[in-house]
Amino acid sequence: MSTTLLIDDIGELTTHDESLAPETGGRLRDAAVIVEGDRIAWVGPAADAPAADERFDAAGRALLPGWVDSHTHMVFGGDRTAEFEARMAGQSYAAGGINVTVQATRAASDAQLGANLERLVSEARRGGTTTLETKTGYGLDVENEVRSARIAAEHADAVTFLGAHLVPAGADPAEYLDLVCGPMLDAVAPLVSAVDVFCETGAFDGAASARVLEAAAAKGLATRVHGNQLEHGPGARLAVEHGALSVDHLAFLDDADVEALAGSWSGGRRGTVATVLPACDLSTRMPLAPARRLVDSGAVVAIASNCNPGTSYTNSMNFCVATAVLQMRLTVQEAVRAATLGGAIALGMHEDGWTSPSGKVHGAVGVIRPGACADLQLLDAPSVTHLAYRPGMPLTAAVWRGGKRVV
Ligand SMILES: [Zn+2]
DSSP states (O other): OOOEEEEEEEEEEEOOOTTTOGGGTSEEEEEEEEEETTEEEEEEEGGGOOOOSEEEEOTTOEEEEOEEEOOBOOOOOSOOHHHHHHHHTTOOOOGGGHHHHHHHHHHSOHHHHHHHHHHHHHHHHHTTEEEEEEEOOSOOSHHHHHHHHHHHHHHOSEEEEEEETOOOTTOOHHHHHHHIIIIIHHHHGGGOSEEEEEESTTSBOHHHHHHHHHHHHHTTOEEEEEESSSSOOSHHHHHHHTTOSEEEEOSSOOHHHHHHHHHTTGGGOOOOEEEEOHHHHHHTTOOOOOHHHHHHHTOOEEEOOOBBTTTBOOOOHHHHHHHHHHTTOOOHHHHHHIIIIIHHHHHTOSSTTEEOTTSOEEOOSSOOSTTSBOOEEEESSSSTTHHHHSTTSOOEEEEEETTEEOO
């Protein structure tokens, strides 16, 4: 038997489980949670809580699922301070800056890349992130993409292959696409759970992106798309057509894109999550993705950090949630849901029984209910509303990951 932990005197508990509190969409007052091993064993009113081996007094504060950051690029060398400074001085962003990081990543040792990733993951954990995805995509040759995936798998909860990030400097586009869809994918496939493509002018067009998605599907891998970031393009519709888990960025969407994203979930089907990246939109001074419109249309929305050295050098999900509320006009409840359950759906981890690459079977993440993974964060505030009401404040009071206290 595992030790049981009772977390009680929870002032506000966000579960996303409507069966626990139908009128409030799963939000309970004066609640308690019991953790057993790495799972949640019991959820309900504090007054009804059964006894446990240990007790943590939440002292009236807000408990919610740990953040699920479904989109980061944290395996890289160097940084791009100078490019950021130039952009803030008025230069616009184009996809080519990625090549600067590719050079620095290839030049870095395994130990340097691992230490940098470990530092960033540790930052994310301290900010309440209990599940995070990270991508390759700064190697862009077989050796460096495999190396990036291997290092990513040591620290991240999900690894995505992004060989189709950019055609590396000096390479022929057609030959590089053959490499990505052939030998590079073959070499990296055992280390990753999904394949991503940057579908954008200056990176990969619709036809090239479709080829990457088809090659991934032929290997039995899930897919994602970076799309509609810098201008309107085919990314969002391509993602839906290919059954991608998510399409991410989405600053430039027309009505047909929004309808396709919302419609992808109709009839109980598994659809494509619309992932917005508010910190990236701010950091590039681009228009914000229309998160309000996406939620209103019925699309399933996720919020992620897109932590990377070029366009979004933050993994603070508190900041992303605050921005989604203050700038993208989501309610706090919608933003919190998108940054927890939304991310989990984008990663295919929202139902009990998903399996990690090591073969371990996990409970659902992004929700708090019996059987789910015990990934929890406690805010130093009585309500999740304070995430946007007190932006920038250090509100993370405690974090449990797989039932273990990590902050
Ligand atoms: Zn990205």
